[in-house]
Amino acid sequence: MPEPTTATTSTTSTLRAAVDWTACQGHGACADLLPEVVSLDEWGYPILQERPVPAEARRRARRAVSECPALAFLLKR
Amino acid sequence: MNASVLPPVRIRSLANANANTNTNTNTNTHANTHANANATATAAAMRLLPSEPLDHQAHRAIYGDLPRLDPGHIMAAAERSGLSGQGGAAFPAYRKMAAVREAARRARRRPVVVANGSEGEPASAKDKALLWHAPHLVLDGVALAAAAIGADRAFLAVEGGHGLRRYLVETNRQRPSSAVPVTIVEVPSRFLSGQESALVSFLDGGPALPRFQSRPVFEQGVGGDPTLVQNVETLAHLALIARHGPAWYRSGAATSLFTVRYADSTPTVVEAAPGTPLQHLTGAVSGQAILVGGYHGTWLPLEPAARSGREAGAGIRAITGDTSVSAEALGVPLGAGLLAVLPHDRCGLVETASILRYLALESAGQCGPCLNGLPRMAAAFGELARPTPRSDLQQIRDDLSRWAGLVTGRGACRHPDGTARLARSALITFAAEADAHSRGRCRACARPPMLPTATPATSQSTVTD
Numbered sequence: 001m002p003e004p005t006t007a008t009t010s011t012t013s014t015l016r017a018a019v020d021w022t023a024c025q026g027h028g029a030c031a032d033l034l035p036e037v038v039s040l041d042e043w044g045y046p047i048l049q050e051r052p053v054p055a056e057a058r059r060r061a062r063r064a065v066s067e068c069p070a071l072a073f074l075l076k077r
Numbered sequence: 078m079n080a081s082v083l084p085p086v087r088i089r090s091l092a093n094a095n096a097n098t099n100t101n102t103n104t105n106t107h108a109n110t111h112a113n114a115n116a117t118a119t120a121a122a123m124r125l126l127p128s129e130p131l132d133h134q135a136h137r138a139i140y141g142d143l144p145r146l147d148p149g150h151i152m153a154a155a156e157r158s159g160l161s162g163q164g165g166a167a168f169p170a171y172r173k174m175a176a177v178r179e180a181a182r183r184a185r186r187r188p189v190v191v192a193n194g195s196e197g198e199p200a201s202a203k204d205k206a207l208l209w210h211a212p213h214l215v216l217d218g219v220a221l222a223a224a225a226i227g228a229d230r231a232f233l234a235v236e237g238g239h240g241l242r243r244y245l246v247e248t249n250r251q252r253p254s255s256a257v258p259v260t261i262v263e264v265p266s267r268f269l270s271g272q273e274s275a276l277v278s279f280l281d282g283g284p285a286l287p288r289f290q291s292r293p294v295f296e297q298g299v300g301g302d303p304t305l306v307q308n309v310e311t312l313a314h315l316a317l318i319a320r321h322g323p324a325w326y327r328s329g330a331a332t333s334l335f336t337v338r339y340a341d342s343t344p345t346v347v348e349a350a351p352g353t354p355l356q357h358l359t360g361a362v363s364g365q366a367i368l369v370g371g372y373h374g375t376w377l378p379l380e381p382a383a384r385s386g387r388e389a390g391a392g393i394r395a396i397t398g399d400t401s402v403s404a405e406a407l408g409v410p411l412g413a414g415l416l417a418v419l420p421h422d423r424c425g426l427v428e429t430a431s432i433l434r435y436l437a438l439e440s441a442g443q444c445g446p447c448l449n450g451l452p453r454m455a456a457a458f459g460e461l462a463r464p465t466p467r468s469d470l471q472q473i474r475d476d477l478s479r480w481a482g483l484v485t486g487r488g489a490c491r492h493p494d495g496t497a498r499l500a501r502s503a504l505i506t507f508a509a510e511a512d513a514h515s516r517g518r519c520r521a522c523a524r525p526p527m528l529p530t531a532t533p534a535t536s537q538s539t540v541t542d
Contacts, residue, residue, distance in 0.1 A: 020489075021289065021443070021444035021446070021447075021487060021488050024444070024445055025445070042483070043449040043450075044445075045487070
């Protein structure tokens with residue numbers, strides 16, 4: 001259950017990877033495009049790093065969003 | 078109302094004014110009969126569970142009318158009382174209410190209250206007992222929460238198959254028409270039905286399954302409106318706080334509900350004040366371990382008093398009959414309030430394997446890590462539960478630890494997290510038993526598991542809607 005926390009909008013626009021787990025089918029496109037932040041578990045589902053998407057990887061991060069066949073890969077500010 | 082549909086459960090109160098087991102009672106046993114009668118009446122008004130189901134007239138006779146409080150007062154009382162959720166997550170009630178109210182203000186929408194009585198835990202009975210015995214206390218709490226956050230509608234979700242919906246619809250009719258209408262809804266009797274986003278999905282006409290939330294329920298819940306989902310016991314607490322004040326609640330006099338299980342016997346719902354010693358809740362404690370919280374909970378080793386506080390590993394410490402029943406003293410969350418004592422002649426690995434199998438089958442199967450991890454964990458535990466000479470015990474333990482890590486935090490709900498918690502605690506608490514099994518020995522493997530893995534009412538209920 002997501003716990004209510006004080007909603008804050010970060011002024012520095014960091015991007016973090018997120019997954020809609022109900023949609024993800026383990027295609028693995030995100031891990032191919034964004035190895036800095038995404039690896040795959042033994043069943044082929046993404047393991048996300050805690051850290052934000054590095055600045056130099058933002059383009060690839062956006063591609064990972066648009067190329068996820070299940071529309072499950074997301075970026076959150 | 079048909080009393081024959083009451084679930085098989087016994088009720089015991091340690092909050093009773095003349096209960097000699099209560100350690101912090103302030104009742105003078107030498108007082109005269111008149112004073113005792115008064116004290117009993119006062120004590121009854123501070124209790125959650127009456128011994129008999131109360132209609133509205135009887136409810137008002139004991140608890141008095143609900144004081145008319147303005148939203149600010151209710152919010153302040155909730156905050157100062159320190160009330161936290163009694164459904165499992167123990168999140169502070171005030172912060173949840175404040176978050177919903179604030180989200181509604183910003184979105185300019187009227188929020189919704191959902192009273193969560195969909196006790197999906199097969200071993201738990203306290204929410205159903207509360208709904209049967211003190212439905213008006215819960216409905217008072219719904220009215221208070223709705224007034225506090227400015228809601229214009231409310232739902233009371235109850236587990237199907239017990240006749241509760243019909244009973245509560247009748248009960249609700251006894252009340253004077255309120256500003257906020259309450260709709261009683263029956264949810265499927267499944268483990269995950271009571272999960273917040275599953276309730277919202279179901280109330281919106283979808284399946285009673287957790288769903289991915291791009292925005293949390295407190296911002297965007299039923300019909301897209303900010304939604305307060307609060308456990309029914311929490312709401313009943315709120316109704317007592319409104320009457321007796323936050324200072325009374327904080328003083329330690331207020332009680333909570335627990336479901337106590339011992340071997341195959343009928344569960345007992347016990348009402349007890351915080352800090353009550355375990356043996357006062359469970360009776361004479363004779364067992365090797367206790368499951369605290371529920372099927373997403375923790376197994377703790379149970380020891381004779383001399384070995385109190387022994388570290389079993391990874392933050393799991395042994396407890397005794399003298400240990401206070403509180404999250405602090407036990408070192409683990411109280412979750413949904415289940416206390417299940419495992420007797421010496423049962424096998425903790427058999428119990429855990431049975432629960433894990435149930436939890437894997439109750440997975441919604443929507444999220445990859447849960448879909449893959451839970452059945453593997455259940456199967457591996459099934460291996461551990463089988464006493465047979467084996468050389469791969471360490472491999473099985475390593476697999477279980479790795480899978481527990483992999484499923485945690487990687488789903489639309491906390492089902493995998495809770496399942497992993499149970500499995501990890503069993504690996505620690507029943508470590509010696511696992512060693513014995515790998516040498517082909519077991520203390521009680523011929524015995525079937527004692528903890529239920531399906532809701533008993535589906536087979537026992539005599540009346541359904």
